[in-house]
Amino acid sequence: MKQPLAVRIALALGAAALLLAALPALAWQADNGDGTYTNPPLYADYPDPDVIRVGEDFYFATTTFANSPGLRILHSRDLVNWRIAGHVLPRLDGGPAFDLTGGNVYRRGVFAPSLRFQGGEFIVAFTVVGQNTRLCRAAQVAGPWRCHALDRAAFDPALFFDTDGRAYIATAIGSDGTVTLLSLSADLTRVTEARRIHHIPGAEGSKLVRRGDWIYMFNAVPRRLAMTISRARALTGPWETIHAIDSATSGGHQGAIVDLADGRWWGFVMQDKPAIGRVTNFSPIFWRDDWPVWGTPEAPNRVPAVARKPVQGQPPQQPATSDEFDAPALGLQWAWNHNPDDTRWSLSERPGFLRLKATRATGFWTARNTLTQKGQGPYSRADVRLDLAGLAAGDRCGLGTLGKVNAGIAAVRGEDGGLRLERHTIIDNGDRLAATVQPGPDVPLAAGTVTLRLEMDFTRERGRLSWLDGGTARPLGDEFELVYDWRTGTFQGPQVALFCFNTAAAGNGGHVDVDWFRFADRRADD
Template sequence: MRLALLATALLSTGALAQAWQSDRGDGSYANPPLYADYPDPDIIRVGRDFYFITTTFANVPGLTIMTSRDLVNWRFVGHVIDRLEGRPEYELKDGGAYRRGIFAPSLRYRDGVFYIAVTPVGEPTRIYRSRDIRGPWTMNRLSEEAFDPGLFFDTDGSAYIVTSAMADGTATLLTLDRDLKTITASRAVHFNKGAEGSKVVKRGEYYYIFNSIPRRLGMTVSRARSLNGPWETRDQIDDRTGGHQGAIVDLPDGRDYGFVMVDAGAIGRMTNISPIYWRDGWPYWGTPDAPNRVPATARKPIQGEAPAQLPASDDFGARTLGLQWQWNHNPLPGRWSLAERPGWLRLRAVQGQTIWDARNTLVQKGQGPVSRGEVVIDASHIARGDQCGFGTFGKYNGHIAIGRDAGGRLMLTMRVVEDVVADEGRTTQKTDTRVAAVPLTGSRVSLRTDMDYRTNLARVAYSLDGQRWTDLGGTFPLAYDWRTGTFQGQQYALFCYNPAGRGGWMDVDRFTLSGAERK
């Protein structure tokens, strides 16, 4: 790995900038509504409320759901899965479930019940259901593994899944029983080379299948008067014009809007919202005046909602973690607490050689285009051998770790660990770069991580008083690569591990996220 420690294009220093706000406050919005990694979107409307579900891979809790009244301003509803079950990799064994886990959910609603179809890697498709979008959710497994399942309820309430995998592009229609517990029929109904990520909607006399074509980062739409076909297919947009995986959702007044995922570099895969117009029975992205592209800015789909942002900062004063937080894989419940020291998050050291294989790493999404995370840490109880701290998590794990030297002094060390998969298998090579440690006077320290997604560079710093900051090391890369790392954009991470096993602990007073940048 070649770090940018000596790069001339350093992150700039100086003034503060506003955090990203999609809603411009004048009746318009800018894409993306959420400048963060919310991939594989599925959005439905029930009454006046829109619901957005997204992929979470090996993060826990899993399957995040958000809600909005205008498709622009979103708030968290909750998570569907409290704990990943069914594979030892979810416990960070055998290399973990990086790039695997839970992804590409399909959300639908019928007769007062919300349903989710999702297929964990290597497992049969699961159907979750709840009368309340906040849960609790119950689950049953089907007999087959439907890749990227597209759940669909026809106008008579009958249930189907359309599934297609890029390897052959054949769309298979699975017919389900009324209770969505049994597959009663399976039939290949369409061929669309390279297709996956199927989503099915019906408008008028036509059924429509929206598909992602990953080999060219594009999208197609197919239509037929019967789910059994014959289907005709047209190309839609691609990543150059707005995205490559998504579909459409209807507004209360009958208009349609599109939602689509776009690969956006180190921040991961973001979701854009676009007007849709119809011509000759086909949906088109954009407007007749600017066709076949997602607009950078547009009028809000529904007027009147106040600008809002998802929560990010946390003073850890609640009894439960905020919905913005997730664990990397299943956590060890006895090794963290919000109650042992009220108003603080306590992370006890768990066994691990690096942050990559240590349990109880707490993460949340990096925010773009530029964001800064700051934490306040009490290091009094960090023991010899512990590595506890704060930084980035993903393809590049850059952070400041707090530990003790042979004499027992607290030390700050900047580390960057790059994760490289050698052969698409489970063997991971790790390149570990360290910057000489500096002693910590006292036991209370503030740590800061800046991520600039315009340059794909990050840096870390520390402060003894929360006012005067000292950079530790130089800039290091940010990156997204679906073949390595986490299959996610770079995240903020709090961690505490010890190669020898249990050690001490780190207390975190607060986490603050801002859109601050230095010029």
């Protein structure tokens, strides 16, 4: 007999609730669901932001250092809910170190991109450390991008198109603070003039924005973790400069402003956090005597913790995290620690699994094909299911972190063919690596599989590694520090890392098959 409508609705709602409860949790949700949001919209290491609007869409370009693919761009309709739209550089070039051969480029690579939209194209300027500045263009942020290099390096380039269509780059480095304006040819391929236009002691991270008759220049002053705002009627000056906000008391030290479709303006600014890295906050601004002021008239000169969403009506959204590895390509949330060796990984050799083939390395820090994604605050829990049948003697394959403190739990195949778990902790102190290894118990294998867990609690600045014995998490080793340090490590907050390497001098390594990676933003017992 057909059930009454009310019963059918109740059953459907119950089934939907159970389905939602079974789905993997997503990353930090800044959208509060009541028309407000909580900073930061992206509770992860998204440094050196540049944000533009094209129609009703917003785009966010960010530094990616040595990670490959490089130069990530995100998309939003409201500055609060973001998804990853693509990357500009499929691979980084410039020498064998980008392939982790004969050295590494941790803390180097792609810095401080400047994104603009002009003539129906997205155009991004950026400088790879040690190389000349490049400009890349694409009709869509997902690419393909075509790139060319200028004849010089512009530190933290600020790309700017004036109302007459002419293109410029402003550049300054914190060791000096002199702002130089580079005039570009009409096809953007050449610097036609270089002229000093301003000086702010310690300034870098320039951004240029026009509003009416005024041109505004935003600069970070890293030594003070502060931001200045300058304005002039012409690019060549004269400029007047004021202190804006800072990371310690008011919410950030590098950023700028972006206009909304209705004529309002919003601010974005980067803030250093001791464990997770550099996060980007968004703030309403108001205008006082033609100066932008972060915050509201009731609470000026600071980024609010909670504010009204600048654009109402958009649904909650976050960058992807979990992955079942069923698609023919890696999800956009993933990046390799350096350029990968594409012969040593596959999504097709065993459909439904990511196969990581062991690479030769002296240890975790020098191993290629470590697959990463950003740690998420305030808490991250990552579980990964591994099939270990393909491991060869000496292979070390597992889950951990990549950053200043590199902690990992690996399944290891011994010379006798047996399997065991091993915990490593490697700390980069700049001039040396401090490494410890803690042997673990024999793996109680059932069909050659194991589930590993990484927990990162950024409120406590501590991480923990475990293996799952049935439904029980068995910690391996002590908790470890979660640290962000721009001078050592990777210049990034702790990243989740999937790795597979072998330190043997000769012979062929085996492989590990990753069945799934599942992320949650709360503890298993919550």
